[in-house]
Amino acid sequence: MAGRMANGVLYSGTWSKTGGEHQAVRLSGTGGTLDFMLYRANSWRFTPAGAGGAAAYIGEAKEYASQLPDIARAMQSGGDLADSYRLQWLDFAEAIRVNREPSCSFEEAARAVKTCCTIVPATTAEPEVEALPADSPVISVILSVQGDWRLARRTVGHLRAQTICAQIELVLMAVSHHPITIPDGETAGFHSLQMIPMPPDSSVAQANAAGTRAASAPVVVFAEDHCFPEPDWAAALLNAHTNDYAAVGPEISNANPDGIVSWCDYLVGYGPWMSPCSPGQVPFLPGHNSSYKRAILLEYGERLEAMLEAETVLHYDLLRQGRKLYLEPAARASHVNFALWNVWLPVQFHCGRVFGGSRAQGWPLSRKLIYTAASPLIPLVRTARICRFTERALFYHEQYLVPIGAHAGHRWARPAVPHCL
Template sequence: MAGRPPLSVVVPTVRGWGPVLQRTYGSIFTQMAAAAGELLVVDGSRVAPPRDLPVAVRWIGRPGVSVARLREVGLAEASGEIVAITEDHCVVASDWCAAVLRAHAEHPSAAAIGGSVDTGSRVHRVDWASFYAGHAPWMAPLPRGEATHLDGINVSYKRRVLDRFRDGAHHGALETVLGARLVAAGERLVTDDRIRVSHYQSYGILGTAVMHFHGGRAFEGHRAAMVGHRGRWSRAARCLVAPLPRAMRRLAMARAKGEPLRRIASLVPAMLWLMFAQSAGELAGVLSGAGDSPHRLH
């Protein structure tokens, strides 16, 4: 395709145009002109989009579609040579677009490049625990070089990768399996912590646990859809014993990144609470599938 933009940025949302998305949109749109790129907002809500969108912005409506499917739609619709993706509750650094393009220029053989993540929700302990649970491995500092896993809220792909690996049924979990497929095919994944985003998410003690439950159920439900009943009971057993070691691993990762020991110690109860919720969701996913959990995530 002639005239591809150098960069496409995909932002999926199930909440539509509102204060949360406006903050994310603003942090990206201000960089679009310098990057000569396009911004794709893939909207699963029924909220009316803003009027008079700039030519560099494409608003793609898919009412009622889950976040995972919205991400797939965005990756399929993007036309850039590099396609980056983040979430509607993230704020990217002021040099984020330039950092993405620079990293891909420095690593021409890399199939995908992921950046670092910090938290913007810093008031409540459960918010810290939730952030560590989901993103501790990708906090700065990150080694600049090869990796085996990347954080889906701050990742970018080369066009050739999406063209090659888009095929097949992914059951709404393209990126869950894409990284593993890339590594299995001998492709390189790279991390670069000059590519920075801040993550904002605060739902309270109960709301955060509910989100972790649905995240766990959606993940295991997708995996069950792909692999069937193979290993079902061993996966179920792992769900029962996972919370404590998983919580301790995440807290240890955060400590290794230089997070204060006093904060780490204070988060043990909240982290265990969230890990039990996640494991309960995973168990439900193993035994009864994803249900409507993919549509509960945002």
């Protein structure tokens, strides 16, 4: 969300109860910027205009260090967000029971609403919608086929089951030493099909970038051979793109929930978008299976391959440009996760290296050194975030806690949830 206050101060905010722990507000003026991280004891930071360089990065590192008590608290009890949310509801229920005013009075709520009403949109321009010929596809699904058609068959079957299959362009990137043969009928029903050969040593990012350039539709989505979309997936993504969102991502469920490694991979990789979740703008989306307005991706030119190596970095860059990312739970997909420790752990290590290298592109040496020194804190930070993501699972006991606990050799007791919640 972005706008301008009545007094001219620029305002931006990101809220995500289900898409992550990120609840941030920034006020920008000629003297600097004031950032608020909601529900945190260490909740604000002022950056004077023109501040930068090593001094700014050192200050950022000090701020992160000062938040360690908050991280430990989040790991123990769910964090300030959980406590605040739960206690406010309990107080409200108690106020009704004893016929008193709640701690957060209606007058305070009215003032908050009045304050929100002073915000005016930064722009009233309607989002540009690309005019298409009547016979053009509305969305292009790009799928990398790694040498053997059988690996992609199941995903393509789910794509054929889409409610708007006849409007989908299927772009298959054949990453193979030899031509890939598709059995008759297995790609029937799509608006159109492209089979684009790629060098056998091409990365998924290179294949997706080439597919984006070759696609015909105004919206592109990157599919995987181990992620299976539900029938309304494409239609829901496309419907969300009628708004001015640069990217729209789906809700992700665990397609192989019968192992503890699978749950670890799922929570680490897809915790912010775990099923069930709620729609809304988010700070980043699933690294695969998300959709983009093609014109925005093409603006990166020769940098597109590098930006797609770690799509979270792409999402950060889109946000820096003032663009919006949206989570659409109606677009639901089931993801098959790694199931063996000796496979998953090396993959996590190498994925971390790719993400770190991509994110640090263009950073000054001082910032790289600070982040390197702080890297031992990453497991704590990630664990705290996962605790916040999985807080919602307390309300879906049978769906998450039972299978995770069973594979860990523990039988969970049913949580005591107040009736008012």
